[in-house]
Amino acid sequence: MLRPILFSIIFLGAIGLFLYSVRNFISYLKLAKPEDRSGNIPQRLSNTINIAFLQTKLLRSKLAGILHLCIYWGFVVLLFVVVESIIEGFFEGFSFAFLGPFYSVLTFLQDFFGALVLVTVLFSLVRRYIGTPERLRVDTSSRKDASFILVMIALVMVTMFGMSVEKILLGQSQGYRPVSEFIAGFFSGGSHAMYEVFFWAHILIVFAFLNYLPYSKHFHVLSSVINTFLSNFRIPYQGITLKPINFEDESITQYGAKDFTDLTWKNILDGYTCTECGRCTSVCPANITGKLLNPKLIVTKIRKRTMNAGPAMVEKEEGVSELQKNLVSDYITPQELWACTTCMACVQECPVMIDHITPIVDMRRNLVMMESDFPPEMNTVFRNMENNESPWAFSAAQRNDWIDELQDELSKEGSPDCLKKVSSMGSADELDVVFWSGCAGAFDKRYRNVTKSFAKLLNKAGVKYGVLGSEEKCTGDPARRLGNEFLAASLIQQNVETLKKYNVKKVVTACPHCMNTLKNEYSAFGIELEVTHHTEFIENLLKEKKLIPTKKLDEKVTFHDSCYLGRYNDVYSSPRNSLKSVPGIDMVEMKRSGDRGLCCGAGGGRMFLEETEGKRVNIERTEEALGTGAKTIASACPFCMTMLTDGIKEKEKSDEVKVKDVAEIVLESL
Ligand code: SF4
Ligand code: SF4
Numbered sequence: 001m002l003r004p005i006l007f008s009i010i011f012l013g014a015i016g017l018f019l020y021s022v023r024n025f026i027s028y029l030k031l032a033k034p035e036d037r038s039g040n041i042p043q044r045l046s047n048t049i050n051i052a053f054l055q056t057k058l059l060r061s062k063l064a065g066i067l068h069l070c071i072y073w074g075f076v077v078l079l080f081v082v083v084e085s086i087i088e089g090f091f092e093g094f095s096f097a098f099l100g101p102f103y104s105v106l107t108f109l110q111d112f113f114g115a116l117v118l119v120t121v122l123f124s125l126v127r128r129y130i131g132t133p134e135r136l137r138v139d140t141s142s143r144k145d146a147s148f149i150l151v152m153i154a155l156v157m158v159t160m161f162g163m164s165v166e167k168i169l170l171g172q173s174q175g176y177r178p179v180s181e182f183i184a185g186f187f188s189g190g191s192h193a194m195y196e197v198f199f200w201a202h203i204l205i206v207f208a209f210l211n212y213l214p215y216s217k218h219f220h221v222l223s224s225v226i227n228t229f230l231s232n233f234r235i236p237y238q239g240i241t242l243k244p245i246n247f248e249d250e251s252i253t254q255y256g257a258k259d260f261t262d263l264t265w266k267n268i269l270d271g272y273t274c275t276e277c278g279r280c281t282s283v284c285p286a287n288i289t290g291k292l293l294n295p296k297l298i299v300t301k302i303r304k305r306t307m308n309a310g311p312a313m314v315e316k317e318e319g320v321s322e323l324q325k326n327l328v329s330d331y332i333t334p335q336e337l338w339a340c341t342t343c344m345a346c347v348q349e350c351p352v353m354i355d356h357i358t359p360i361v362d363m364r365r366n367l368v369m370m371e372s373d374f375p376p377e378m379n380t381v382f383r384n385m386e387n388n389e390s391p392w393a394f395s396a397a398q399r400n401d402w403i404d405e406l407q408d409e410l411s412k413e414g415s416p417d418c419l420k421k422v423s424s425m426g427s428a429d430e431l432d433v434v435f436w437s438g439c440a441g442a443f444d445k446r447y448r449n450v451t452k453s454f455a456k457l458l459n460k461a462g463v464k465y466g467v468l469g470s471e472e473k474c475t476g477d478p479a480r481r482l483g484n485e486f487l488a489a490s491l492i493q494q495n496v497e498t499l500k501k502y503n504v505k506k507v508v509t510a511c512p513h514c515m516n517t518l519k520n521e522y523s524a525f526g527i528e529l530e531v532t533h534h535t536e537f538i539e540n541l542l543k544e545k546k547l548i549p550t551k552k553l554d555e556k557v558t559f560h561d562s563c564y565l566g567r568y569n570d571v572y573s574s575p576r577n578s579l580k581s582v583p584g585i586d587m588v589e590m591k592r593s594g595d596r597g598l599c600c601g602a603g604g605g606r607m608f609l610e611e612t613e614g615k616r617v618n619i620e621r622t623e624e625a626l627g628t629g630a631k632t633i634a635s636a637c638p639f640c641m642t643m644l645t646d647g648i649k650e651k652e653k654s655d656e657v658k659v660k661d662v663a664e665i666v667l668e669s670l
Pocket of ligand 1: 280283284343345346356357
């Protein structure tokens with residue numbers, strides 16, 4: 001009689017304490033901004049099955065992925081033991097044996113996974129101290145936390161086997177337990193007292209574990225499935241889509257995020273879900289090249305700030321020093337924030353679907369729009385965008401220059417001119433597509449050749465295409481990523497008006513940044529467009545035999561993936577297929593390619609900022625490209641082209657190695 005009473009007291013205490021922690025946690029989430037994450041259920045379920053249950057992201061790294069998969073599924077199966085033990089606490093002698101043959105399967109799996117978890121936990125423990133991979137190297141307190149949890153898991157398994165072995169020795173075991181039977185072979189005669197010791201130890205460790213979780217990085221055991229379900233990413237990726245700000249809403253007094261309360265509750269949940277595995281940091285171009293930015297720390301600092309300030313805020317305490325602090329500056333420095341290229345490599349690797357970029361941009365928004373605290377060179381970029389609707393100091397009229405040049409060249413070549421100015425037609429209805437040149441495509445001397453090359457391909461394929469010329473304005477991408485949402489919104493609204501005026505529906509562009517903004521972000525400003533990247537367009541023209549490469553080029557080519565084309569829009573094969581269609585081309589991949597491609601260093605507006613900290617990202621990438629032995633580095637983005645060309649110059653390889661766009665290579669081969 002005493003046993004169930006004692007058990008009930010411990011059970012209610014443990015569950016009560018846990019619910020108290022959960023209630024506190026929810027009250028911290030409520031301090032942050034609301035956000036609706038209710039829609040898109042099929043996508044959410046698919047993410048949850050693939051990423052949370054099948055652990056597909058973790059399996060990108062074979063060894064660690066398999067280890068984690070064993071621990072995860074071991075835990076799911078072992079939950080039955082815990083439930084069985086809890087019921088047994090209330091009703092002595094209870095077991096699921098009434099399930100018949102299914103119970104034998106269950107006990108077999110318990111034994112199998114129990115042994116597997118024990119081995120992997122011991123391996124993981126050793127790995128924390130000997131031969132630790134770089135990404136797992138953490139400060140002493142984090143290592144202690146990780147080791148403590150691993151020891152707890154090991155003890156849960158040891159006590160579980162202890163119970164099974166004692167039952168076997170007492171002749172009370174049911175089901176099929178090969179591992180426990182093997183261990184029991186080493187002992188003779190069971191003892192009921194020993195069984196009780198293992199039982200109570202098992203239960204107390206489980207309850208202690210449950211109550212430790214909300215205060216440790218292993219909270220992800222509980223939150224990762226929920227976090228994955230609530231994530232907005234589609235797999236394969238549609239990149240991070242930044243949310244607009246309603247500047248007409250006069251109740252908004254704080255633009256962007258200064259403290260954790262200015263972020264959304266989902267950003268806070270992300271912080272609590274971080275497992276501190278360091279996968280994000282190990283692929284971050286800024287961190288790799290020696291910058292202070294560490295995406296893992298961005299996430300854990302959000303958690304730390306919430307944990308430090310949340311309780312005092314909820315209790316409305318006064319005079320607490322933590323309340324005088326802020327997330328930005330006291331926890332995260334502007335230097336870290338400005339180093340981000342928004343390349344999404346961190347997001348791609350994160351096994352629990354954490355979004356690092358939205359909070360980074362939100363904090364940039366606050367620095368720019370509230371504090372006017374940003375690197376001085378951004379003044380020029382913002383001024384140009386305000387006055388010339390482009391990051392560069394060119395007039396709107398100069399957007400027509402490439403069109404005039406192209407028309408001259410086409411008439412000299414005797415090519416038919418399929419190009420139309422949309423303004424002269426009054427509408428885009430008669431056109432196959434509108435070609436959005438982008439600012440770099442119109443103004444950058446080098447990239448203008450790419451723009452014209454692609455236009456010539458359209459001409460050769462007989463595509464009826466229109467251009468907006470001086471009516472086109474910067475899509476707003478650099479301003480958005482640099483945190484100047486006010487400026488971005490103004491540019492976007494002007495473009496939306498123009499696109500609507502001409503009833504534009506289909507757009508093709510040679511700039512992945514323009515593509516991403518027009519395709520994924522303009523819908524929030526009132527226009528839905530079908531947007532393709534020029535490499536996708538070329539691939540289709542090749543498939544339809546409207547373009548037929550015949551000239552052999554005999555070139556060893558490596559392709560550099562643009563982050564905004566690949567990770568943001570899942571376009572990896574189109575540029576490669578287009579290149580492979582050219583006779584004589586020998587394609588060679590860089591070590592970091594496809595969805596693991598390394599950023600060129602120009603995204604997130606970094607194209608326009610000085611890079612003085614650590615090694616330059618474009619040099620790191622150029623060295624990797626040169627390491628392939630390719631004589632041509634193919635790219636499909638104006639920013640990548642500039643960064644790689646600068647890299648080649650710096651490495652003094654300009655005479656041997658060329659950076660070319662996919663369109664230029666295909667055109668050469670016609
Ligand atoms: S987006 Fe890229 S640069 Fe920014 S933190 Fe993530 S990996 Fe680093
Ligand atoms: S943010 Fe994701 S990838 Fe980075 S340490 Fe946390 S769990 Fe790992």
